[in-house]
Amino acid sequence: MKKHIHGGDVYRHQNVIDFSANCNPLGTPDSVKRAVTESMEQVYHYPDVRCQKLRDALSAYEEVPADWIICGNGAADLIFSLVLALKPKRALLPAPTFAEYEQALESVGCQVLHAAGREEDGFAVDQALLQAIDDTIDILFLCNPNNPTGILTEPERLEQVMDACRSHGVFLVLDECFLDFVCSPGKYTQKPSLEKRTDLFILKAFTKRYAMAGIRLGYGLCSSRDLLEKMKEVTQPWNVSTLAQAAGIAALKEKEYVDRATELIHRERGFLKEKMREAGLQVYDSQANYIFFKGPENLQELCLQEGLLIRDCGNYYGLARGYYRIAVRTHEENLTLMRAFEKVL
Numbered sequence: 001m002k003k004h005i006h007g008g009d010v011y012r013h014q015n016v017i018d019f020s021a022n023c024n025p026l027g028t029p030d031s032v033k034r035a036v037t038e039s040m041e042q043v044y045h046y047p048d049v050r051c052q053k054l055r056d057a058l059s060a061y062e063e064v065p066a067d068w069i070i071c072g073n074g075a076a077d078l079i080f081s082l083v084l085a086l087k088p089k090r091a092l093l094p095a096p097t098f099a100e101y102e103q104a105l106e107s108v109g110c111q112v113l114h115a116a117g118r119e120e121d122g123f124a125v126d127q128a129l130l131q132a133i134d135d136t137i138d139i140l141f142l143c144n145p146n147n148p149t150g151i152l153t154e155p156e157r158l159e160q161v162m163d164a165c166r167s168h169g170v171f172l173v174l175d176e177c178f179l180d181f182v183c184s185p186g187k188y189t190q191k192p193s194l195e196k197r198t199d200l201f202i203l204k205a206f207t208k209r210y211a212m213a214g215i216r217l218g219y220g221l222c223s224s225r226d227l228l229e230k231m232k233e234v235t236q237p238w239n240v241s242t243l244a245q246a247a248g249i250a251a252l253k254e255k256e257y258v259d260r261a262t263e264l265i266h267r268e269r270g271f272l273k274e275k276m277r278e279a280g281l282q283v284y285d286s287q288a289n290y291i292f293f294k295g296p297e298n299l300q301e302l303c304l305q306e307g308l309l310i311r312d313c314g315n316y317y318g319l320a321r322g323y324y325r326i327a328v329r330t331h332e333e334n335l336t337l338m339r340a341f342e343k344v345l
Contacts, residue, residue, distance in 0.1 A: 007020030008023075025268075031251075038246070077218065095318030124153070150285075272337075
């Protein structure tokens with residue numbers, strides 16, 4: 001199906017530099033690879049169904065109680081189990097945004113409404129979304145910064161959204177998977193709200209922060225123990241492998257690696273935006289580890305001819321052909337992309 005197209009398809013596009021998946025440009029840490037290798041000694045046994053050691057490590061990292069944490073086979077796994085546990089009848093999504101929200105909602109027969117952002121505002125969360133929150137809505141998914149635009153919802157607007165959800169009894173899912181790469185992430189995270197709100201679920205993942213897409217490991221934060229138990233009841237047991245649990249524990253120790261990557265991304269994001277605008281592309285104010293922009297409708301094909309894979313965003317609800325997303329990678333790789341843009345545009 002059209003909407004199930006994703007970035008990172010290096011299997012159909014081999015021998016390319018992949019700008020279509022937004023993973024840490026430093027690559028998977030060596031400590032994570034070693035942890036996966038060493039954990040092979042335990043694959044004879046079933047994984048820990050409670051992910052106890054991993055949840056304890058996440059508790060220390062996120063500074064929340066371990067019993068507020070649920071782990072899954074990537075963030076997408078948790079999106080589906082959350083929707084299956086709640087079984088909402090009517091949902092609200094901004095547009096454009098991550099396709100898996102709608103896919104999961106439709107799998108339980110939920111009606112999905114879209115609040116389309118305005119292009120002149122960079123598709124940011126605006127008054128249209130706030131006005132669409134009413135008593136008929138059961139659940140709202142909000143990605144911050146948004147995928148694919150990279151636009152941040154500022155704390156003041158986010159507070160308005162949260163107040164509206166509370167007033168109308170709407171369960172709020174905040175996807176903070178890309179928040180690690182913005183400037184001052186602590187300003188935007190809603191972890192402090194978890195203690196007083198059981199109608200809030202925060203989604204996070206190891207995929208982007210530690211370049212672990214192939215391992216499949218995500219987690220959610222929620223103070224409603226009843227909801228977390230319901231999610232476990234509708235999830236297959238042993239959904240987080242022994243290898244993934246070991247990888248996650250090792251990754252959480254990689255502070256210097258994350259700091260280096262964050263510094264690199266902040267520097268290269270500015271470099272790419274400047275060069276892309278000089279090349280005549282319409283670049284939006286992305287604040288994540290990827291950049292959203294507008295260009296010729298055949299730009300993806302032209303880039304593939306140069307050995308580069310970029311993300312065509314034409315399959316996102318609310319977008320058409322000509323919208324693209326590129327990951328922020330190393331300076332050498334970014335230079336290669338800029339040279340290709342100069343050649344094909």
